[in-house]
Amino acid sequence: MTDSSPTHSLPDGFRAAGFACGLKTDPAKLDLSLFVSDVPCVAAGVFTQNRVVGAPVQVSRERVPSGSVRGVIINSGNSNACTGQQGLDDAKWMTAETAKGIGCDETDVLVCSTGVIGHFLPREKLAKGFGPIVEKLAGTPASLADAAKGMMTTDTLHKLASRSIEIDGQTVTVTGAAKGAAMIAPNMATMLAVLMTDAALSPERATNVLREAVNASFNCISVDGHTSTSDTVLLLANGQASGERQSPDTSKPSPALVTAITEVCADLAQQIIRDAEGAEHFVTIDVRGCTTRKEAAVIAKSVAESALVKTAITGNDPNWGRIVSAAGYAGIEFAESECSLTINGISLYEAGTPIDYDETAVSQAMSTGEVHIDLHFNRGDASVRYWTTDLTAEYVRLNSEYTT
């Protein structure tokens, strides 16, 4: 699934940039990102479901869906969450300063912040960035990479993905940038993503497509089950694929476009899991044969978030008992005899009974760092695919010493 191209291009009519305002411990690190559409574009958003919500989320979610957005401004190094009225003023100030630079109304700029919560934004440092970042805006892969880097907190790698498809003889591109390395849970914990496409979508269609894509990607990953206060996924669609602006298309979007947007989201979601703090194993969990997708997702989440399952994986231990019992306490009333389990293709547990298997073979397969847990129930046809990590001593070290 991971895009193999080393560089990623922006869709037509988009520019991006990153800048260093000095918010991070290393003041040379990029901490401000800007994504701009040359023309007013359609924008949709999906936001954290936490009851405690950062100021930028409050500002941005009032501004989407929209047909006239011009840009997204993001700072890292300081989350602007739990900051009361001043936080709201600061978030709006960021959009106003950006709007001055790119020439639009401040309500046509969306805003995100990420980093440690509970501290007011350092306006004097940020103020130095809005002029230069507009000067640096460009449609190049290097500018896009800078914008992705400006969103990073504990990420070790910046995260980009793109797909180009043909629709009615026209090339359409979907490109996304994301950040996130810990505190990742379904419903998008401490993660930000900006998706851009030069396809033409109506605000309503863009919202529906984005929700569908997020449900099959960012809502299917979990590092530690912690939903943050600032999670945001934005989709900008400017209809510039033809070189001139298309009217927003209110008809059902092409399946190829929906697939491309979903694939870009899933690619970014997997990059987040692969970059998870302290992770040594990338774990794919398939839960199949359930009565509903929701039922499958509840079981997958329970397995993905079990500290005992995660630590067993850390030790390359095919501990089917921890997996099956984590499924068992998910709250779904299945019978033991309905449940079977394979790890990396080797069957360990069938129809409620453990079976003989080659423990060394499974353990060796797990030691590659790629673990595939397949839980099959004999209840129906619904399934879900989930991604998570192991739980390592390094995760504990990083999160008990985290300061910036």
Added chain:
Amino acid sequence: MTDSSPTHSLPDGFRAAGFACGLKTDPAKLDLSLFVSDVPCVAAGVFTQNRVVGAPVQVSRERVPSGSVRGVIINSGNSNACTGQQGLDDAKWMTAETAKGIGCDETDVLVCSTGVIGHFLPREKLAKGFGPIVEKLAGTPASLADAAKGMMTTDTLHKLASRSIEIDGQTVTVTGAAKGAAMIAPNMATMLAVLMTDAALSPERATNVLREAVNASFNCISVDGHTSTSDTVLLLANGQASGERQSPDTSKPSPALVTAITEVCADLAQQIIRDAEGAEHFVTIDVRGCTTRKEAAVIAKSVAESALVKTAITGNDPNWGRIVSAAGYAGIEFAESECSLTINGISLYEAGTPIDYDETAVSQAMSTGEVHIDLHFNRGDASVRYWTTDLTAEYVRLNSEYTT
């Protein structure tokens, strides 16, 4: 709350013993426990809510509530869960062999097993224990301690608690033994407890009292959120406090007795948390001012099980943001302005806004190893007290290398 007496006595008319059958890596360690009432007694039970249930749970829960139980046989070192029909046969065999020794019907013996799941019980080793353990039965503190030791798995300490109270001029004793050190979650993950009292209770009253006590104790602790397949809390009441057997009392039990049983359960629950694998901090979480106790419990569980809250505590970091956001994703629709937080008595967050506090003072208070998180909501009068631990690199090491 912890009982300060170094030894604990059995209530009148109870005997106990422990024996080593050689089930553990160190064959000299006790792995078989027996608790016996000299006369048929009332028994009640509360069992795991996991959908995947060990064979001993299936056998025991069919035998309670009862008015004629004589004993409880427990082995550690092998859980007899996920073992199909043979597991059921083995569990019943354990009760039959015990019944022969103490002279009763096998259905008047209850059974528990704990240890690694998915392996059949080694009958040949266990068979050597049933005769000798009956020979060793005694009413002494030493025998009681042996029985508590025979239940241990990864526990570093055996766990006993007792209370004696006066009811109508008569001394009544409640004594409990428990095991559990990891995989502890509300709804009783991998924990066993046997409570004995010489009070007279009817089966129905005993069941109600036990449920109430478990809800305020074993269901309020969480190490890693993992509910096991074998959790069992049993209450035996033999009415022997007067020296001769009292008829089971069907009237409402005395408040003093309910309090004593609840205190013994809470004492044992806290001992389990203090012995949690790799734990360096003992954490008490009070959630107050909620509309219902259930609402408070949902928030407390979310905070207690957050890996980010736990790792912050490991580092003595008063990271109120992680605590408040863990409350925020619990699924309770509170407003930020309804929420306030203190840690070890120092206010960090009031009515939705972080406030200035002395970070060094809080951190120093946390470094004592005793952390008190008090989350107050402005919604109602319901509250809950919860106990948990931090999450350490040692926990990860123990659970990624665990084999026996």
